Amino acid sequence: MQKLQFEALRRIGLTLAVAQELIHLLEQHPGCIPVRVTEVHRETVRLDDGTQDLPARRMPSLARGLADQDDAVAVGDWGLARCDAHGDWWLTHCLQPFSALVRRDGDGLRHIVVSNVDTALLVMGLDLDFSLRRIERFLALVQASGVRPVVVLSKPDLCADMPRALAQLQARLPADVPHVVLDGRNAAAAEVLAPWLAPAQTLVLLGSSGAGKSTLANTLMGHAVQETGATREGDGRGRHTTTSRSLHRLPGGACLIDTPGVRTLRPDASEASLAASFNDVARLSLQCRFRDCQHRGEPGCAVREGVDGDRLNNFHKLQREMRRDTLTALERRQQLSEWKARGRAGRANLRAKRGE
Template sequence: MSDVETIERLRHIGWRGDNLPVDGLRLARVVAQHRAGYELHDGHALFGAQPDGRFLRRGIDPAERPVVGDFVEVADGTPPHIVTVGERRSILSRAAAGERYERQLIATNIDYVLVLTGLDGDFNPARIERYLLLTEGSGAQPVVLLSKLDKCEDAALKIAALRERLPQGTPIHAINCKDPASTQELARYLQPGDSAVLVGSSGAGKSTLTNTLFGTATMATAAVRSHDSRGRHTTTHRALLQLPSGGCLIDTPGMRELKLTGEEQLDLFADIEALAEQCRFADCGHGSEPGCAVQMALDTGELSAERWRNYLKLHDEREEQAATLEARLRRQRGGRPIEAPRGHRSKRERE
């Protein structure tokens, strides 16, 4: 097969480059990761592979290891093994659960992050804002999907309230995950060569939506609990699927904890930060100080109290994570100071 044919084949699984590996290596994309190894796809067939020994070294940054969505160079053998990880055009990540700071990559080389939330008891604008904040700087565009439209009588009110909280231009689609006609408008994000990752809490309908987009019962599904609309983890690992539309979809397990990495820029709340700059005093704590633009916006209803509280919560968490990240990088650099991520005043400074 010629290089032109190989590159065209790789285009169908999201490859954007023009050059192929040399020295007998071949290019493939990570489709899934298991304890026993990786599943890869070269645009023609699915096959298993093992990571090169250097990816298994103790102390290696987990972000350097292959993850779902990566394009990797593979050396043939029994079994084939991953030699290098290609440059990533986009990275969606979060801080791993636990006290030790560690960045966990969710998916790479994606064009869209599809944030799925139910319009039932799962509906939580603050959680949606957290997802969008994690998407900032990833290189991918966020798209908000509101599922269970068929089970919600006040969908229009919820959608209108959400549009007021999110930045103008953020795509929002209300859908019935079981209805192919309802999900047709998502085709624009899943065109040939496009890659999207589907995220959301358990029970939101990720596997149901995946099945509808795929046209078959590819992913297992389960009922949600009636008292809180939450579900069991029917998706147990991240997996990249090729859809009939030609796009690639990465389905993920429901994430109960969405810790910020400390690298977010809070662009989602640019309006609030712009308000803070209009305060009379540069060190305004946004409490009872005279001339506080934030408090005036809260009093007039221009800024909702709920969104303000969520901003403070996310800002403080970002600052704490940024400080942890800075300390970690400083240790790695032998104690030399590094530039701290930009941001508002810390919680301690406000108090």
């Protein structure tokens, strides 16, 4: 049986829990070696066994098995690989991830962003990228996945009023979510993030294009691993310099996953996880006059009185998305028919008022 090279694998994020699962799997498949997925492409994957980078393909049986479960290989996965007689590497097995960041697409289907992550660095620029609604959306995604969030405010040199921006952020963030301000180009960024960069820890960078994720990744690595680009002058939006997710080893022993920038996403959240992200809404709802208060137009609503109006609107929007994602295909069609009927009725009333 292939022995587990613990120290080598620890450099790519091996934990005791993962090691136990890998040992059990190796006992069943002695011709394989333990690996971690560092990149995923349409036809191929890149693996790391702690000592070398291995280009590989997914074993068809693995791909079929995951597809049957509406799942797929993701960056950060742990598994087994073997080399065939022609010298080609194959990813044969994947462990069930201990944590996974999952988003929903427009049809409500689930997609794994990354797996086996300890901390998510939510990067947001203090320029035109600054958006409290977006950071709340990222928090809902991360906290629904059981991953620790850290809000990273970049580009402080472009902020016209730092105290005001920080006050706005602190008013909207849950008290247990830390936030830091740093210049992603400065080597001191590693010192600021040191509490989350311990050996064998895995972090993921999330944020919109142009927020400074790739710049921060290059700084933490000590050399350029990702291309960087300037933002547009008109709206501060960045260009997609990072086009795929990739896992990198940091000098101090942690691992970092960089991801392409996104400005909008739909978290795979539940009622409970959404309440954790908006704990002020959950706490104040206990003081509402009505137990089933929706925090809209009901009298005696403590939430509307105590929560910022924009934050509450964002909560309602995420709540609608979450409930829509749980609908069946038939329920979606019925809902669409109702919306169309309301639209036709509204247009008919408008024509009647105009005397048309």
